Amino acid sequence: xxxxxxxxxxxxxxxxxxxxxxxxxxxxxxxxxxxxxxxxxxxxxxxxxxxxxxxxxxxxxxxxxxxxxxxxxxxxxxxxxxxxxxxxxxxxxxxxxxxxxxxxxxxxxxxx
Amino acid sequence: xxxxxxxxxxxxxxxxxxxxxxxxxxxxxxxxxxxxxxxxxxxxxxxxxxxxxxxxxxxxxxxxxxxxxxxxxxxxxxxxxxxxxxxxxxxxxxxxxxxxxxxxxxxxxxxxxxx
Numbered sequence: 399x400x401x402x403x404x405x406x407x408x409x410x411x412x413x414x415x416x417x418x419x420x421x422x423x424x425x426x427x428x429x430x431x432x433x434x435x436x437x438x439x440x441x442x443x444x445x446x447x448x449x450x451x452x453x454x455x456x457x458x459x460x461x462x463x464x465x466x467x468x469x470x471x472x473x474x475x476x477x478x479x480x481x482x483x484x485x486x487x488x489x490x491x492x493x494x495x496x497x498x499x500x501x502x503x504x505x506x507x508x509x510x
Numbered sequence: 511x512x513x514x515x516x517x518x519x520x521x522x523x524x525x526x527x528x529x530x531x532x533x534x535x536x537x538x539x540x541x542x543x544x545x546x547x548x549x550x551x552x553x554x555x556x557x558x559x560x561x562x563x564x565x566x567x568x569x570x571x572x573x574x575x576x577x578x579x580x581x582x583x584x585x586x587x588x589x590x591x592x593x594x595x596x597x598x599x600x601x602x603x604x605x606x607x608x609x610x611x612x613x614x615x616x617x618x619x620x621x622x623x624x625x
Contacts, residue, residue, distance in 0.1 A: 438618065440514070440602070440619050441553070442616070499555075500545075500554070502552035503553075
């Protein structure tokens with residue numbers, strides 16, 4: 399069983415559309431990170447959220463950490479082809495062994 | 511500032527062989543961690559080294575091992591390769607250990623194919 403469940407697994411949209419990606423767990427996380435991975439490259443950190451209810455914005459990307467620190471969402475406004483990639487959430491369980499857990503990712507394709 | 515460098519980028523090995531992958535962290539970073547990424551299992555933590563000591567270990571068999579040198583460079587070794595070991599192996603570095611919540615920076619990975 400995957401500790402962090404991401405949905406949807408795949409997303410194919412047109413340029414200009416909005417989308418939301420979800421990252422859910424039954425465990426509480428001390429922090430949660432979102433990464434984007436492009437083909438042939440390693441993941442690149444987008445944001446870290448730490449406080450329950452926290453909302454962070456990065457240009458057209460909005461990240462939210464659930465109040466109970468068990469879930470998070472990533473919302474992209476007016477998606478562009480450059481947003482294409484694999485979006486991964488990762489976190490460390492509260493009181494855990496500091497071993498980061500990654501979701502399986504959401505593969506996003508934005509068509510021009 | 512150079513990023514995390516992994517070598518080799520691509521390699522093909524035969525079942526039963528062993529392989530060594532190398533990682534040079536960002537200058538000044540003392541923590542190096544390794545991950546395995548496959549389509550079926552996603553990104554899974556292998557182990558972390560900090561100041562030449564293994565700090566954390568994921569749930570992988572003993573065929574997977576690693577080490578870190580005094581200059582923070584790290585190597586991981588997989589012995590008796592199996593077909594299922596085919597994956598992208600990612601190295602990541604950070605200033606401090608994961609216990610301090612440092613940001614990790616990934617390399618581009620080493621693509622291993624076992625035939």
